[in-house]
Amino acid sequence: MLDSSAVLLSCAVCVAIGLFAALRWKSNTRCYPPGPPGLPIVGNLLDVPTEFSWYTFAAWSRQYDSKMIHFKVLGRHVVVLNSHKVSQEIFEGRSRIYSDRRQTVMMHELTGWHRNIAVIAYGEAWRARRRLFHQHFRQQAMPNYHVKLAKGAHTLLRLLLESPNDFLKHIRFVSGATVLDIVYAMDVSPAGDERMESVEQAVYSFGQLADAGVYLVDLFPALKLLPSWLPGAGFKRNAAAWKVHVDRLFEASYLEVKADHMLGKSKPCLTVDLLEETAGISYDQEIEEEIISVTGTTFAGSDTTIFAMAVFFFVMLLHPDAQRKAQEELDRVVGRDRLPEFADQESLPYVSALIKEMLRWQPIGPIGVPHTSVADDWYDGYFIPAGTIMIGNVWAILHDEERYPDPESFKPERFLTSEGALDPTVPDPLEVFGFGRRICPGRHFAQMSLFLYIAQILATFSIDKPVEERGRVVEPTRECFSRMFWYPKPFKARITPRFDGAEELVRATCSATE
Numbered sequence: 382m383l384d385s386s387a388v389l390l391s392c393a394v395c396v397a398i399g400l401f402a403a404l405r406w407k408s409n410t411r412c413y414p415p416g417p418p419g420l421p422i423v424g425n426l427l428d429v430p431t432e433f434s435w436y437t438f439a440a441w442s443r444q445y446d447s448k449m450i451h452f453k454v455l456g457r458h459v460v461v462l463n464s465h466k467v468s469q470e471i472f473e474g475r476s477r478i479y480s481d482r483r484q485t486v487m488m489h490e491l492t493g494w495h496r497n498i499a500v501i502a503y504g505e506a507w508r509a510r511r512r513l514f515h516q517h518f519r520q521q522a523m524p525n526y527h528v529k530l531a532k533g534a535h536t537l538l539r540l541l542l543e544s545p546n547d548f549l550k551h552i553r554f555v556s557g558a559t560v561l562d563i564v565y566a567m568d569v570s571p572a573g574d575e576r577m578e579s580v581e582q583a584v585y586s587f588g589q590l591a592d593a594g595v596y597l598v599d600l601f602p603a604l605k606l607l608p609s610w611l612p613g614a615g616f617k618r619n620a621a622a623w624k625v626h627v628d629r630l631f632e633a634s635y636l637e638v639k640a641d642h643m644l645g646k647s648k649p650c651l652t653v654d655l656l657e658e659t660a661g662i663s664y665d666q667e668i669e670e671e672i673i674s675v676t677g678t679t680f681a682g683s684d685t686t687i688f689a690m691a692v693f694f695f696v697m698l699l700h701p702d703a704q705r706k707a708q709e710e711l712d713r714v715v716g717r718d719r720l721p722e723f724a725d726q727e728s729l730p731y732v733s734a735l736i737k738e739m740l741r742w743q744p745i746g747p748i749g750v751p752h753t754s755v756a757d758d759w760y761d762g763y764f765i766p767a768g769t770i771m772i773g774n775v776w777a778i779l780h781d782e783e784r785y786p787d788p789e790s791f792k793p794e795r796f797l798t799s800e801g802a803l804d805p806t807v808p809d810p811l812e813v814f815g816f817g818r819r820i821c822p823g824r825h826f827a828q829m830s831l832f833l834y835i836a837q838i839l840a841t842f843s844i845d846k847p848v849e850e851r852g853r854v855v856e857p858t859r860e861c862f863s864r865m866f867w868y869p870k871p872f873k874a875r876i877t878p879r880f881d882g883a884e885e886l887v888r889a890t891c892s893a894t895e
C-alpha cells in the first residue's frame with residue numbers, strides 16, 4: 382500500500398505537469414499581430430530598413446491587411462500602429478499600459494540625458510516633471526513668452542537680411558538663443574558664445590542618439606565596463622565627450638541663475654519662476670532635480686523646431702504657389718507697414734493651413750518616439766507582451782487617404798472651407814506631436830514659434846530656388862536625413878526682401894525690440 386505522503390507527492394507532480402502543459406499550450410497559442418516571419422535569434426533585424434522605415438511599416442500593413450503589425454528584433458517584440466483609430470485606442474484608451482520608455486545604457490547611463498523628460502520611465506519621477514513642465518507650457522501660459530519669441534523672430538529676420546545664404550545656421554541660432562533667454566534670461570550673440578556652442582553640441586548629441594536607435598552596449602550592457610581607450614569602445618569616448626556638454630546644459634546655467642537669485646540680482650525667466658514656486662518647500666535634492674530636468678529638457682525640444690523650419694524653407698522651394706497665396710493673405714490682412722503678430726493668427730487661415738499641411742505632408746518625426754508597454758495585453762484577439770516597443774506610424778496616419786484625400790499632394794486648402802476659413806471637420810495633424818500621456822507638452826510653444834517665424838518670414842522675404850550665373854535654376858536636392866527624424870540635408874535657397882521697404886521694416890522693428 383502507498384503511504385499518504387507518496388499519494389500527495391504524486392498528486393502534486395501531476396498538478397505541476399498539468400499546469401506546465403497548460404501554460405505551454407497557452408504560450409504557443411498566443412497570437413501576435415501579423416507581420417513578416419523572422420529568423421531565429423536576429424528576428425526581423427534584416428527586414429527593418431534603417432532609413433525610411435515608415436514606408437516599410439505601411440507596406441507591411443497593406444501586405445498583411447492589418448493596421449497593427451508585429452515583428453521581433455533580437456528577441457524584442459515590436460508593434461507598429463498604422464491607423465489613427467488603433468493608435469488612439471492603444472495610446473489614449475490604454476495609456477496606463479502604453480506610456481513607458483525603453484531604458485538604454487547610452488541614453489540613461491553614459492551621456493547624462495537621463496534627465497530629459499522624454500526618456501524618463503513612466504512613473505512618479507516622470508509624472509512630477511511632466512506636471513511642472515505642463516504648468517509652464519500649457520496653452521494658457523503661452524502669452525508669457527510672446528515678448529521673447531518676438532525678439533527671437535526679429536533677430537531671425539535681421540540675420541536673413543545680413544547673410545541669407547546661412548538661413549539654416551540662423552534658424553539653429555535663434556531657436557537656441559530664444560530658449561536660453563526664456564529659460565535663463567541669457568542674452569547670447571550670433572557672433573559666438575560658449576554657452577550657445579555647448580547647448581548646440583548637447584542638442585546635437587541627443588539627435589545623434591535618437592537617430593542611432595540602439596547601440597551594441599544597449600544590447601550587451603556589460604560592454605560599458607570596457608576601458609574607453611580600447612579599440613571598439615568609441616561609443617564610450619563619444620558618450621564621455623557628449624556628457625560634458627549635456628551636464629553643462631542641465632546644470633551650469635541653472636546654478637548661475639540660482640546664485641544670482643540668492644543675491645537678488647536675477648532677471649525674470651522660467652528658472653526664477655520655478656525657484657520661487659518651490660521656495661516655501663524645505664530644500665530637497667529631488668525638487669532641485671525636477672527643476673533642472675524641466676529647464677534642460679526645453680533645449681532638447683528646440684531641435685525639432687529647427688528641423689520643422691528647415692522643412693518649411695524646403696517646402697517653399699517646392700511649392701511656390703502656396704508661398705504666394707500665403708503672402709497675398711498677409712498683404713491683405715496685415716499690410717506692408719508692420720510685421721504680423723500673434724494676435725493676427727486667427728485672421729490668417731491660409732498661413733495656419735500651410736503650417737498644418739507642412740507638418741502633415743512631411744512629418745519631421747515619421748515614426749514618432751516609441752513607447753514601451755508595461756503589462757501583457759490583448760487587443761482585437763492579438764497578444765502584446767509586456768516590454769513591447771510600440772511605434773505609432775505617424776507618416777501612415779497622416780497619409781491615410783480616408784482622412785486626407787490625395788495625401789501625397791501638398792494642399793494647404795484641404796484644411797480650409799470653400800469660404801477660406803479653417804475647416805473644423807478636417808483633423809489637425811496632431812500625431813506629429815505624439816500620442817496619449819506622452820504627447821509633446823511643448824506643442825503649444827512649438828506651434829506658436831512656427832507661426833511667428835513663418836508668418837514674419839513670408840511677410841518680408843521671398844524664398845526661391847537659386848539661379849546660377851548662366852541663369853540655370855538650381856533644383857533642391859531631395860537628400861534628407863531619414864532614420865528617426867526626417868529633414869532635408871543642407872540645401873541652397875535664394876532669400877530676398879519681397880518688396881521695396883521690406884528691409885526698412887525689418888530694421889526698424891528689430892531696432893525697437895533687440
Ligand code: HEM
Pocket residue numbers: 498499500511514518678679680681682683685686689745746749750751752813814815816817818819820821822823824826827
Ligand atoms: C515642431 C516641433 C516639435 C515636434 C514635432 C515635437 C514632437 C514630439 C514628439 C513626437 C514627442 C514624443 C511624443 C510621444 O512619446 O508620443 C515629443 C515629446 C516631448 N517634447 Fe516635443 N516636439 C516639438 C517641439 C517641442 C518643444 C519646442 C518643446 C519644449 C518647449 C518640446 C518638449 C517635449 C517634451 C518635454 C517631450 C517629452 C514628453 C514625455 O515624454 O512625456 N517639444 N515631442
